[in-house]
Each structure stands twice: as C-alpha cells, then as structure tokens.
Amino acid sequence: MLEVRGLVAGYGATEVLRGIDLDVAPGEIVAVLGANGVGKTTLNRALSGLIPSRAGSIRFLGEAIAGRKPAEIVSAGLIHVPEGRRIFPNMSVRDNLVLGSYRRGKADRETNLERIFALFPRLRERMAQSAGTLSGGEQQMLAIGRGLMGNPRLIILDEPSLGLSPLLVEEMFGLIARIAAEGLAVMLVEQNVVQSLELAGRAYVMENGRIVVAGSAAEIAANPALKHAYLGL
Structure with missing residues (x-):
C-alpha cells in the first residue's frame, strides 16, 4: 500500500531524513518509533506532501506521490x-x-x-x-x-497519546485497535513504545533520520538490547 525507498528530506540546509525505507501493507498497523527529534514528524510531513522530498521515492497504492500537493495525496486516501x-x-x-x-x-x-x-x-x-x-x-x-x-485507505497518526493521562492513553490505544479491526491500515508514529509494540504487527525504529531497526513488533519488544540502545528503555 505504501512503499518508501531512499527518502531524503529536510528544511533549508538541514537534512533530516537520510534514506528512509518503509512499507505499510493493507490492513496492518505499523509503528514508527523513536525519541523526540529523530525525524518522525518530518517523515509524516514528507509522506503527506507538506514538505518536498529531495531524493528517493514514495508510492501509494502503486502510484508515485512524491511531489504531489497535499490535497491530491488526501484525495488518494492517505490521510495524516x-x-x-x-x-x-x-x-x-x-x-x-x-x-x-x-x-x-x-x-x-x-x-x-x-x-x-x-x-x-x-x-x-x-x-x-x-x-x-x-x-x-x-x-x-x-x-x-x-x-x-x-x-482513508491509510491513516497516519502522529503522537496520538501525547499529553494524555495514563488512563486516556489506554483508552486511545483501544480505540486505535478498533479502527484497525475494521480493516483500515494505520501507521502509528509514537514515542509511547510499550503500548505501540503491543498494538502493532510490525515496527520501525528511527534514529538520526534513519531506520536503524525493522521487524515484527513482538521481536523488537522482546529484545532488551534494542530497546535500551535506541528507545532508552
């Protein structure tokens, strides 16, 4: 559904994304994890057409969308x-x-x-x-x-638990699970690592504008070395 290859993007002279490869298949929840400032929001903006990509490709439902206007990307069914x-x-x-x-x-x-x-x-x-x-x-x-x-055919949720109380965070993740259960593909971009890995089928971990770990959410959750090195857990 979403295929990203070698994506480079940034602001002015600053390069934030340094060659991102990422996929989202129909009907799955994919978590994109990482600390604040690693480039997660820049990734969302590039996918949504809010900032231009400098290199690489973005394909949604088989069509190239890099360089398209945000309204055209929304019309295609990718909603941020x-x-x-x-x-x-x-x-x-x-x-x-x-x-x-x-x-x-x-x-x-x-x-x-x-x-x-x-x-x-x-x-x-x-x-x-x-x-x-x-x-x-x-x-x-x-x-x-x-x-x-x-x-939407694919919805990108950028930090949906940010600023919520622990009880509301639990409720929010339950609601996201219900949305996904209806068959909607979800790209969940979060700092809340533990609950994101419980909800997602696959996960990507970002650091310094790159994907440093990719795999099943269960594998990443079970690897304490990865969580300590890249997620501070």
Whole structure:
C-alpha cells in the first residue's frame, strides 16, 4: 500500500531524513518509533506532501506521490492526523468533523458522522460545543474522527497519546485497535513504545533520520538490547 525507498528530506540546509525505507501493507498497523527529534514528524510531513522530498521515492497504492500537493495525496486516501491535534477551536465539533470530508468522502458524510459518533460517543454528546472547549483527550478523538471522515485507505497518526493521562492513553490505544479491526491500515508514529509494540504487527525504529531497526513488533519488544540502545528503555 505504501512503499518508501531512499527518502531524503529536510528544511533549508538541514537534512533530516537520510534514506528512509518503509512499507505499510493493507490492513496492518505499523509503528514508527523513536525519541523526540529523530525525524518522525518530518517523515509524516514528507509522506503527506507538506514538505518536498529531495531524493528517493514514495508510492501509494502503486502510484508515485512524491511531489504531489497535499490535497491530491488526501484525495488518494492517505490521510495524516498531525501531532498537536490542529483542530479549529472556534468551530463546533460537528463542523470540525464535516471539514474532514471536504476533499474526500462527501458522498458518505452522514454515514461517516454516525460511524464517528458510534466510535467516539463523547463527540456526539458535544456535537454543538466549540472544539476548543473540549478536554485534551476529546480533542484527540476529534482529530482522529476528522481524519476518518475522509474515508482513508491509510491513516497516519502522529503522537496520538501525547499529553494524555495514563488512563486516556489506554483508552486511545483501544480505540486505535478498533479502527484497525475494521480493516483500515494505520501507521502509528509514537514515542509511547510499550503500548505501540503491543498494538502493532510490525515496527520501525528511527534514529538520526534513519531506520536503524525493522521487524515484527513482538521481536523488537522482546529484545532488551534494542530497546535500551535506541528507545532508552
């Protein structure tokens, strides 16, 4: 579904990604792990077309997408839920969700709204409420729900547990498992290593803009030397 080969990207004179190879197959959860500052968010931005790639290739559903505009990538079904939620605080919960179907999913808007409200019942209760007045956990639910409104084929979740209490983190990972159980491919980009490895089928570990470890999540979780060397555990 997603094939990345030799991806190089950065900002100005700074090269952040230094030859990334990565794959996501249909229906699987793939975790991309690493400490803060190793290039995970830059990877997400390059895949989403928010920054240009300098070398390498990105193919989604067999089509080259490097160099395409973000709107075109969304239209293809690759949807990125960014770190920090990025909701529209002065708009209602419902209007935030509806905006998720602006580029893709308009025909299924009402059906998808009901699906989101079934997945996140608290959003139904707060449908008319300004999004900026939601709790941090509810805002994260809204951000993911907005992404799902676009009928993604692959959804990239960038640090969905960031800033949440331990109880809400547990709930958030449970909700991601439910989303994936419906057959949606998920690329989970996280610093929360333990729970990400419990949820994912495969994992990549990043360090200094490179993939340093790749394999099954179970193998990585069972290797204390890898976790200590690259993840600080």
